[in-house]
Each structure stands twice: as C-alpha cells, then as structure tokens.
Amino acid sequence: MSDSKERLAESLSALMDGxxxxxxxxxxxxxxxxxxxxxxxxKSVRHTWHRYHMVSASMxxxxxxxxxxxxxxxxxxxxxxxxxxxPLQKFMNSTGRFxxxxxxxxxxxxxxxxxxxxxxxxxxxxxxxxxxxxxxxxNSGPAIQFPSGFQPSIxxxxxxxxxxxxxxxxxxxxxxxxKAANQQFSENELRAYMDxxxxxxxxxxxxxxNQGMLPFARVTxxxxxxxxx
Amino acid sequence: xxxxxRFINLKLAALLAAVFMHGSLSAQxxxxxxxLIARMAKASKELSYKGLFTYEYRGQLRSVKVVHxxxxxxxxxxxxxxxxxxxxxxxxxDHLSCMRPxxxxxxxxxxxxxxxxxxxxxxxxxxxxxxxxIAGRKVALxxxxxxxxxxxxxxxxxxxxxxxxxQSILLSQSGKPLERFQYVDISFVADIDSFELSSGMADSEDxxxxxxxxxxxxxxxxxERSEWEPQWLPPGFVLSSYQPAGADGQESWMYxxxxxxxxxFIDSNEQSRQFPPLDAKLGTTVAVLTKANYNDQHYAICVVxxxxxxxxxxxxxxxxxxxxxxxxxxxxxxx
Numbered sequence: 001m002s003d004s005k006e007r008l009a010e011s012l013s014a015l016m017d018g019x020x021x022x023x024x025x026x027x028x029x030x031x032x033x034x035x036x037x038x039x040x041x042x043k044s045v046r047h048t049w050h051r052y053h054m055v056s057a058s059m060x061x062x063x064x065x066x067x068x069x070x071x072x073x074x075x076x077x078x079x080x081x082x083x084x085x086x087p088l089q090k091f092m093n094s095t096g097r098f099x100x101x102x103x104x105x106x107x108x109x110x111x112x113x114x115x116x117x118x119x120x121x122x123x124x125x126x127x128x129x130x131x132x133x134x135x136x137x138x139n140s141g142p143a144i145q146f147p148s149g150f151q152p153s154i155x156x157x158x159x160x161x162x163x164x165x166x167x168x169x170x171x172x173x174x175x176x177x178x179k180a181a182n183q184q185f186s187e188n189e190l191r192a193y194m195d196x197x198x199x200x201x202x203x204x205x206x207x208x209x210n211q212g213m214l215p216f217a218r219v220t221x222x223x224x225x226x227x228x229x
Numbered sequence: 230x231x232x233x234x235r236f237i238n239l240k241l242a243a244l245l246a247a248v249f250m251h252g253s254l255s256a257q258x259x260x261x262x263x264x265l266i267a268r269m270a271k272a273s274k275e276l277s278y279k280g281l282f283t284y285e286y287r288g289q290l291r292s293v294k295v296v297h298x299x300x301x302x303x304x305x306x307x308x309x310x311x312x313x314x315x316x317x318x319x320x321x322x323d324h325l326s327c328m329r330p331x332x333x334x335x336x337x338x339x340x341x342x343x344x345x346x347x348x349x350x351x352x353x354x355x356x357x358x359x360x361x362x363i364a365g366r367k368v369a370l371x372x373x374x375x376x377x378x379x380x381x382x383x384x385x386x387x388x389x390x391x392x393x394x395x396q397s398i399l400l401s402q403s404g405k406p407l408e409r410f411q412y413v414d415i416s417f418v419a420d421i422d423s424f425e426l427s428s429g430m431a432d433s434e435d436x437x438x439x440x441x442x443x444x445x446x447x448x449x450x451x452x453e454r455s456e457w458e459p460q461w462l463p464p465g466f467v468l469s470s471y472q473p474a475g476a477d478g479q480e481s482w483m484y485x486x487x488x489x490x491x492x493x494f495i496d497s498n499e500q501s502r503q504f505p506p507l508d509a510k511l512g513t514t515v516a517v518l519t520k521a522n523y524n525d526q527h528y529a530i531c532v533v534x535x536x537x538x539x540x541x542x543x544x545x546x547x548x549x550x551x552x553x554x555x556x557x558x559x560x561x562x563x564x
Contacts, residue, residue, distance in 0.1 A: 193501055194509050194516060201492040201514065201533040204470060204483045207323070214397060214410045215490075216308045216318060217284035217293050218512050218535075 012048055016056065046070070262355040262371050265387045272392035274323070275299060280364070280415030281311070286408045286512045319435050349487045352376055352465040361386060363395045364412040373488065378402055379463040379540045380489045381513075391417055399513055402537065407513045455480060456523070457495055457530075461547035463540055466491075491534025491541065493548065501529040508538065517541040523550040 008031055011024040020028070031045045050068065058064050198219050205215035279296040292311040297304065304322035358370040368386040375382050382404070386396035396411040455473070457480070465486040474480040478498040484491055496502070509516040516533045532545040 189500055190504055190507075193504065194511075197492075197494055197516060197531055197533055198511055198514055200481065200494070201483075201490075204481075204492055205490045205535075206320075207470075214284070217282070217291060217410060218408075218514055 008045065009048060012045070012052060016052055262357045263350065265357075265369055265371055265392070266349075266355065266373070266385075268392035269385070269387050269394050272388075273394060274304060276391055276393055276417060277419060278391075278393065278415055278417045280412050282410060282412045282415075284408070284410050292413075349465075352380070352486055353382075353488065358384070360389075364415045366390070366395065366415070368395055374400075375402075377464075378537070380486065380536055381407070383488060386411075393417075399535065456550050457548055458551050459493065459544060459548045461543060463536075463544070489534065489536055491532060491536050491544070493544070494529075494531040494533065495548070496529040496531070497526060502527040504529055510538075515541050517545045519545045519548075521548070521550070 008028065011020055011028055014020045014024060015028060028045065054064050202215040202219040277298050279294075281292060281294050284291045284293065291313065294309040294311055296307040298306070302324055304324075306318070306320040306322055308316075308318040308320070310316040352375060354374045354376060356372045356374070358372045361368050361370055363386050367389045369389055371385050371387060373383040373385065381402070382400035384396075384398040384400065384406075385394050387393070388395050393415070395415065396409070398409045399407045401407050455471070459482075462484065463486070466484040466489075467486070468482060469485045469490075470481075470483045472479075472481040474495075474497070478496060479501075480495045482493040484493075504518060506520055507518045509518070513535050514533060515536065515538045516531055517538070518529060518531045521528045521530055530545055530548050532541045532548075534541060
C-alpha cells in the first residue's frame with residue numbers, strides 16, 4: 001500500500017513538472033476520482049497536490065493561499081452549457097481520431113516496407129531498366145556531340161544512351177568528343193582504340209582485382225565485330 | 230527482504246550478461262563482414278568450380294559460362310560468352326602462391342605505400358545485410374560502402390559454404406545499382422575434366438598471365454623508370470601492375486584499392502596522337518582521354534576504370550611528365 005502511495009506521490013510531482021507519461025496521468029486521475037476526498041483529508045490525492053503546490057509556491061517566494069477553489073470552478077464549468085458536447089459531435093470526433101489512427105497505421109506499414117525494401121536481394125530488374133546512369137552521375141565539362149563525320153556511331157550512341165534498344169542487343173562504347181576536332185582521325189580507328197584499351201583494362205582487372213570473372217563480362221568483342229563489317 | 234535483495238542481484242546479473250552478450254555479438258558481426266570479404270578473396274582463386282552467370286546492365290542481360298580449375302597449384306579458366314558476338318577466353322592464370330596487391334588488400338594484409346599502410350577498411354564500411362539464396366545456395370549479403378565520393382559501393386553475396394562471391398552489385402554514389410553480376414548455376418567439383426577447359430572455338434583468346442607482378446613480400450610493385458607520373462591518386466589505391474612501353478609505344482599502369490580498379494594508358498604512337506580529348510563509357514567502365522605535349526611530342530593519356538567519371542577526370546588531369554616536375558626544383562637548386 002505504502003509503495004503505491006509513494007509511486008503516486010512521485011507521479012504527482014512529475015505532473016507538476018509536466019513530465020508525466022500518459023499512463024501516470026491516467027492513474028492520478030483515476031485515484032482522484034476514487035478517493036473523492038476533500039483537500040482537508042491529509043491522505044487524499046487532492047491534499048497532496050495542494051501541499052506540493054504550496055511548497056513550490058513558497059519556495060519560489062510567491063504568495064501562498066490555503067483557499068481551495070476547485071469545487072467552485074468545477075461547478076462553474078458544469079453550469080456553462082455551451083461547452084457541452086453534442087452527441088453527433090462526439091461521434092465525429094471519434095471518427096476523426098480513427099481516421100488519423102488509420103493513416104498513422106498506413107504510414108507505419110508503408111514506412112516499414114520502405115525500410116525493408118533496400119534489401120539487396122530484392123533489387124529488381126525494373127530498377128535496372130529504368131535507371132539512368134547519366135542522371136546518376138553527370139558528365140563534367142561540356143561534352144560536344146559527334147561532328148557530322150560521326151554519322152554511323154550516332155546510331156550506336158542512341159543504342160547505349162537511350163536504353164530502349166531495338167536494333168542491337170549489345171553495348172557499344174558511348175564516345176563523346178570534348179572539343180570540336182578538325183577531323184584528323186578516323187572514327188573507326190578511334191573506336192578500335194577504345195575497344196582495345198577497354199579490353200586490356202578488363203583483362204588486367206580480372207587479374208588484379210578480386211571481382212573474379214566479372215571484368216570479362218563487362219566487355220564484349222562488339223567493337224571488333226563492327227570493325228569487320 | 231533478503232530474498233528480494235537476492236532477486237535484485239539476479240536481475241542485475243542478467244542485465245549485465247545481456248549487455249555483455251550483445252556487445253560481443255555486435256563485435257562478432259562487424260568482424261565477420263570483413264572476414265567474409267577476406268574469405269571471398271581466397272575462395273575466388275583456390276576453388277575449382279563451373280557455372281553460369283549473368284551480367285546485367287541497364288536492363289540488358291548477358292550470360293557467360295565459366296570453368297575455373299585449380300590443378301597442381303595452377304589456375305586455369307575458360308570463359309565463354311553465351312549470347313551476342315562469340316567470345317571465348319582460355320586463361321592460364323596465377324599460381325596459387327601468387328599474391329597481388331588486390332589479394333593482399335582484401336585479405337587484410339597491410340600493404341606498404343610510401344611508408345604508410347593501406348587498409349581496405351580505411352576507405353570502405355562493411356555491413357552484413359542478412360541472408361539470401363542465389364544459384365540455389367545460401368549466401369550472406371555484405372554491403373560495402375565507400376567513405377568518400379571517389380569510388381563506388383558494392384553489395385556482394387558470398388556463398389556460406391565455400392566463400393565464393395555469387396553476386397556483385399555495383400552501387401552509384403547515390404546508392405542506385407549500376408550493374409549486377411550474378412551466378413544462376415554453380416557446382417563445386419574437385420576434379421573438372423581437362424576437356425572442359427579446352428577451347429571449342431578456333432579463334433579463342435589464349436591468355437598466359439604474366440607472373441612478374443606477384444608480390445614477393447609486403448612491398449608494392451615499383452614501376453621501372455617511367456617518364457610519367459600521376460601527381461594525384463585517389464587515396465587507398467596502390468599500383469598493381471606496370472607495363473613499360475613496347476613496340477606499340479604504349480605504357481600502362483593499373484591501380485587498385487582492393488575492390489575498384491583503374492588503368493592508365495599513355496600512347497605515343499602515330500595513330501592515337503590524332504585522337505581528340507574525349508569521354509567514353511562502356512557500361513560502368515569510363516574512359517577519359519586527354520592530350521599532353523612533352524619534348525615536342527604528342528601523347529594520348531587515357532584513364533579507364535569502374536570509377537566515377539569525376540575521379541577519372543581528376544586522375545587524368547594530374548598525370549605529368551617527370552622531367553617537367555623535376556625542372557623547377559633543379560632550377561631552385563641552381564640559384
């Protein structure tokens with residue numbers, strides 16, 4: 001018994017500081033409802049509450065009053081009809097609360113799903129198909145498109161940059177010339193050079209990284225084939 | 230009252246035990262993410278296996294058949310592209326004893342570069358992301374995230390039984406998947422018939438691996454005297470191979486941080502000198518070509534790798550001929 005009283009006193013003190021949990025508050029209100037004791041009853045919750053406030057007021061140097069106005073205030077509140085809640089309004093309130101609760105639940109469900117979705121095993125193919133590597137990392141510096149001499153590779157360019165390729169099933173290097181060059185080189189030579197360099201890189205990478213077979217998959221001989229044609 | 234006290238003591242003990250156990254559990258988990266990666270580095274070399282894997286890039290799928298065999302300490306590989314242009318590679322690989330910088334970095338042996346030690350965990354964070362099933366096998370998922378913006382991240386799936394990497398997803402800096410490598414079928418067999426290694430194609434590429442780049446001890450490979458030197462490298466990258474200029478006038482360097490790799494090519498031959506500066510991209514591989522003049526000669530400098538383009542640009546713009554670098558200091562000494 002003394003234990004619960006002690007705990008209640010603690011809750012009361014917390015309530016004064018505005019630090020109660022909802023459960024504590026409910027317990028206090030319930031206790032107040034049960035004992036119905038007057039402020040004069042030294043064991044009642046009301047009495048304790050009043051005493052605490054007196055102590056706190058005197059410590060703060062404020063005027064201390066022994067007057068209990070709680071009864072007259074609640075009588076006055078009861079007399080005010082305007083604040084009575086209409087039954088319909090009560091119903092509306094509760095549905096509103098339900099709606100909020102439902103939406104919170106929805107958010108919780110969605111939130112949990114979103115948190116779970118980065119599970120790497122569920123990275124789906126759609127994501128791969130839709131993503132735009134150019135959007136993910138911007139090319140630095142203005143890259144000038146192919147000069148008019150690069151006609152054949154423009155098709156190749158759309159193949160790998162567009163993503164929805166119908167003409168070719170295979171990746172072709174996307175080449176962007178940075179400066180408008182005065183055409184001293186042949187496009188085929190450049191393409192062959194890029195292919196050669198990427199092939200050398202992938203062969204080296206297979207050896208010097210622990211990606212196993214992966215580098216071999218990155219490069220096909222597509223360039224070599226197109227040169228033969 | 231005494232009973233009550235004893236009960237409290239018991240509760241306290243349980244609480245302490247729980248705290249300690251939790252602590253040791255999380256420590257164990259952190260350790261094992263890195264251990265898995267180290268184990269993976271070992272497994273990719275030492276196991277004999279054959280299988281079929283897919284490579285996916287922007288909705289395009291490529292399938293590749295692979296045989297990897299270890300016989301008498303020597304690795305052999307046969308790689309056959311199953312769709313698109315025919316491509317077959319037969320490779321006599323490294324001796325098992327051959328350690329390359331990437332092996333060292335992944336296995337956690339520190340590598341010496343310029344009197345400091347390179348550690349993989351200085352540049353990446355490792356997280357265990359649960360379990361999954363790939364190619365019919367149980368795997369552990371490990372997320373490897375870079376600590377800077379100079380390299381990409383990975384999600385790798387490591388076979389629980391053997392330690393072989395069965396899936397690897399390359400992640401952009403914003404965390405989007407860029408490419409996916411994944412086995413669909415794999416079998417581990419002690420003895421693979423030599424027949425499976427012999428090529429079925431007339432024009433297969435036979436690659437005999439140069440063993441000279443194997444590391445003797447914990448030292449990085451020192452390039453033979455080159456006239457060029459990169460003045461800036463992303464931190465953590467070490468030189469893993471160097472090819473001096475041959476008849477074709479092409480020198481090349483390869484650098485790795487254990488996971489990512491990039492190559493630098495410097496060409497002085499007639500043909501490549503004509504090429505304009507350009508950016509190229511093949512899948513996740515970027516290439517940045519810049520031009521340089523040195524001793525009245527034009528050079529083409531090309532940085533190629535699975536690294537962000539900004540990193541490649543930064544490397545390419547910092548490659549200088551050694552002579553021009555030494556000149557100012559010589560002048561300073563003279564005056």
